[in-house]
Amino acid sequence: MRCRxxxxxxxxxxxxxLTSAERAQVGAHLASCAACRRxxxxxxxxxxxxxxxxxxxxPGGFADRIVARARTQQAATARSNRASRFEQxxxxxxxxxxxxxxxxxxxxxxxxxxxxxxxxxxPVAAAQQTDLLAAAGLAPLAEWGGDSxxxxxxxxxxxxxx
Amino acid sequence: MESSLSDxxxxxxxxxxxxxxxxxxxxxxxxSAWRTAYRIVGCQRxxxxxxxxxxxxxxxxxxxxxxxxxFRTYLYRIVVRLCLDHLRKRRPLATDGLAPVDGxxxxxxxxxxxxxxxxxxxxxxxxxxxxxxxxxxxYYEGLSGRETAEAMDSSVKAVERLLARARKxxxxxxxxxxxx
Numbered sequence: 486m487r488c489r490x491x492x493x494x495x496x497x498x499x500x501x502x503l504t505s506a507e508r509a510q511v512g513a514h515l516a517s518c519a520a521c522r523r524x525x526x527x528x529x530x531x532x533x534x535x536x537x538x539x540x541x542x543x544p545g546g547f548a549d550r551i552v553a554r555a556r557t558q559q560a561a562t563a564r565s566n567r568a569s570r571f572e573q574x575x576x577x578x579x580x581x582x583x584x585x586x587x588x589x590x591x592x593x594x595x596x597x598x599x600x601x602x603x604x605x606x607x608p609v610a611a612a613q614q615t616d617l618l619a620a621a622g623l624a625p626l627a628e629w630g631g632d633s634x635x636x637x638x639x640x641x642x643x644x645x646x647x
Numbered sequence: 648m649e650s651s652l653s654d655x656x657x658x659x660x661x662x663x664x665x666x667x668x669x670x671x672x673x674x675x676x677x678x679s680a681w682r683t684a685y686r687i688v689g690c691q692r693x694x695x696x697x698x699x700x701x702x703x704x705x706x707x708x709x710x711x712x713x714x715x716x717x718f719r720t721y722l723y724r725i726v727v728r729l730c731l732d733h734l735r736k737r738r739p740l741a742t743d744g745l746a747p748v749d750g751x752x753x754x755x756x757x758x759x760x761x762x763x764x765x766x767x768x769x770x771x772x773x774x775x776x777x778x779x780x781x782x783x784x785x786y787y788e789g790l791s792g793r794e795t796a797e798a799m800d801s802s803v804k805a806v807e808r809l810l811a812r813a814r815k816x817x818x819x820x821x822x823x824x825x826x827x
Binding site: 489493495496497500502524527528532537538539543552556558559 | 706768782785786787791792804807818
């Protein structure tokens with residue numbers, strides 16, 4: 486073992502953290518190397534004076550300040566989670582209502598288109614057009630002379646009731 | 648009231664929303680976190696900010712915490728990372744004045760201790776940040792070689808080399824105090 490390797494292991498040698506094989510190698514090297522023995526003595530001295538070096542006392546109220554900040558953070562997170570849940574719920578309601586309205590509109594449109602086509606295909610229906618509207622109390626629609634989808638739908642519906 | 652639960656159990660309780668468990672962790676580890684930060688950055692005000700930040704990072708990450716390593720090592724790793732990031736961004740180390748010495752010592756011995764404490768602080772402060780961190784964790788905080796390596800996100804061999812280089816520098820700078 487070289488001095489450099491032995492000296493890098495002195496620290497763990499002193500702390501008894503080396504494997505038995507490593508410890509034996511370092512021990513054998515120390516027995517034959519005065520420079521490394523001096524490094525070992527120096528390490529022990531250094532550990533001693535570092536252990537004696539004081540640190541300033543911890544600032545008063547240190548833990549209280551940390552816990553207060555953690556409490557604030559926890560409350561903010563809880564508020565944020567509640568707001569997020571509410572927002573998600575509001576969006577769900579909006580989307581559900583919009584989807585329902587779209588489905589109703591699509592159904593109505595489909596019904597109107599189908600009704601118009603059926604109406605136009607029926608020769609009898611054209612003849613009955615005025616009578617049906619008049620019977621339903623919607624005579625003014627017949628006077629418009631138009632052929633709107635709404636008119637067709639109403640006519641078809643009334644014809645079905647008869 | 649002091650809890651008998653392990654650090655890891657307290658951390659899991661904190662993850663479940665128990666703020667008192669987190670407070671116990673702070674009380675248990677505040678001194679080591681503060682001392683470590685102070686000895687790495689050399690300034691009380693900055694050390695307080697950094698140590699507080701470390702605990703708040705622990706709190707923020709409580710839901711993701713897994714007790715695969717000792718909580719103590721986990722906390723040291725956060726403190727070290729914050730301190731080294733802080734040192735990379737700031738001007739060269741400006742150490743505080745002398746720390747208070749034991750008032751019970753005779754005046755002559757107190758003066759000698761004070762001179763030595765000052766010399767030690769200056770010598771430690773002159774080391775590169777990673778060597779100083781290794782010295783602080785290993786010799787001041789008493790972490791094992793493996794724990795020091797884990798706290799520094801490094802290998803045991805790399806820490807051995809850092810410590811050996813730091814010791815050589817300190818031996819030269821503190822040579823006047825070495826007993827003949």
